[in-house]
Amino acid sequence: MKKILILTNMGPFTGNEYSGQFVIDQYNSMRSINNNSIELLLMSPNGNGPLFSICKYFIFLCKFIVTSIRRHTFDIIHVHYYYPTIILAVIYRLFVNRHVKIIVTFHGSDVYKYKHPPFLYRYLFKFVNHSIFVSKHLVDNIKIPIDKNKHSTLSVGAKYLEPNIGDDIFDFSFIGTIDDNKKIIEFINIANNYNKKQLNIVIAGYCIREKEFKKAIEESIHKIKFLGTVNKQKVFDIFNQSRFSLNLSTYESFGLSITESMLVGTPVVATNTDGSTEQIIDNENGYIINFNDREILQVLDLTSTITNEKYSELSYNAKKSSEKFLLSEVIEQLENLYDGVCNE
Template identity: 25%
Template sequence: MKIGILCHATYGGSGVVAAELGKSLASRGHQIHFITVGHPFRLRNYQRNIFIHEVGAFHHPLFAVPPYFISQVNKTVEVLRGYQLDLLHAHYAVPHSLGAHLARQIVGKDIPVITTLHGTDTSLVGAHEEFYETTRYSLEVSNLVTVVSNYLFEQTSKTFHYTRELPVLYNFVDTNVFRPSLGMERHLIADENEAILIHISNFRPLKRVLDVIQVFNQVRQKRKTRLVLIGDGPDMPVAQKLAQSLDLTREILFLGQVDNVAPVLALADVLLFPSSCESFGLVALEALACGVPVVASRAGGIPEVVEHGQVGFLTEVGNVEEMVKYTLMLLENRNFRQKLSNNARQHAISKFNVDYWVEKYEGIYQLVLQQKTDL
């Protein structure tokens, strides 16, 4: 098949899933065309059957900011015509699903559009009154809409009164890339007798990075520990200020954006994931694949990824004391931590295997193409 994928190229779960899906499909012989604003960071290296069509910025005095949406629609039209795509797969309802639908109208062909919802596109942006109707319309005109968790299924059905088929296709992880480390590089981050806690996010308020620092501050008082923070975003200055006020700047590594997080993540002993809302929790899954137990909040779709007491622990949102308790429980009992580490790795392999879920997407593609033929 010739498949067009519209997605965000920046750091974030939806862009990661879209890129990994495209890579897996390409390895299976499909021709994949990414239509994005910017180059997807998970696609830095050349891979056969993958084509990147970057949307350029158009500057004109008429526009206060470049009209990326219009430019992306135009680029999608070019790719549809130039490569005779079989279908379009939009990750995020607005703007990608809406743009895909507009592009096929311009081309004048009934190209199937599949929309995958990742969470904030419907729960935050789409649910806002300024975007509600366009988001709802995007879902209605899609040939098929999928969601990444049962939690998001319920949210989408309720928010948009969506009654059509809404398959749940979990996010997945390449366990050949995200795998346990031999630990030989730990000295680059921590001393021999120091534990390593890690947090990865876009540092938005809902990620609750300040909770991470507070947990770390209490844990380090009972156990020598180092904290690694990967990512950047609006709460970064606040996090740095809090770290400074607690005299933690020497114990926290602010690494910023990191393209290849797997080697660093695999060195950690525990992932702290206190988000107030997550439709899935891809970072948690990647940690589990590395054999890193997760201490997370019981929010959104996280319980569908992190089994409490088996691969990590769940607490109520904002319960720093409980997160401290579970983190110390893992750090102070090596055998117990190893047991959960083994469980975590096996859990990722058995339930979130990349081959299984990519085959599910292939089946959906074939389904919508067959429905088009039947019509």
């Protein structure tokens, strides 16, 4: 039986307890299949600043060394988030087990942030046996040569939870980090120019831009409900109570919230990103827009006046097309990939 170590620097932290949850979900799902042949080592990134960054990686390294000494026969190390986590996997190959296979899943920012990748980023990639990209367009953005026979596209996988029925019905929902990338604050401000009806909007997630967000809500002409960080069950409940959900990222490699929304039949209005085009076909199972005043106001009008027949079509197509991104489907493909890499 293959012995696998999942290695990631994406873990839960104070204020965002569900950060990296998709990696934990993959681990738990595979562990239920493989019993004790798979281990997870993750870093919880609490704190800010360069000094703390050094400390947390030092602790992560120490945990990795202990794991390597205790279990020095891993067949596969699967790295989630390439750089700098790949350094640990390469250390393991060079000093512990030179036969270990290294698989890397690129999640987005480990590609987008490195438009001019440093030497170590480029050099360490030669140790990777197989690379996984969470969307097919993400691979187009990486600035190192990729062997087309040694990479694949595989989403992170959505763990579906049956939603509870709620009393509230929202025109739009947004679930995600409220930061510069996910432009929900800008959306609220632009939506003030739409006065054909008062929109009912629900927002949930970890808020980084607190002052700006609070100001936008206070000045909005629409009804906005903020729930803070919510658990996964509540995510599905919110999407199920929404006519549409929003994904307004500047960069989005996949967009798990897109999948979760579509799984309950709630179409998504999304900006044009690698993640949205991976999942949404414009006007078929949702809408893809460019983030500007004109297109946002147009889509607000479109979604407010949509016929029941058209909405049912979008909803049905959204649910049907998202099923291939379910966690169970992803795990099956991942198991096959592990077998293939081990047999190379």
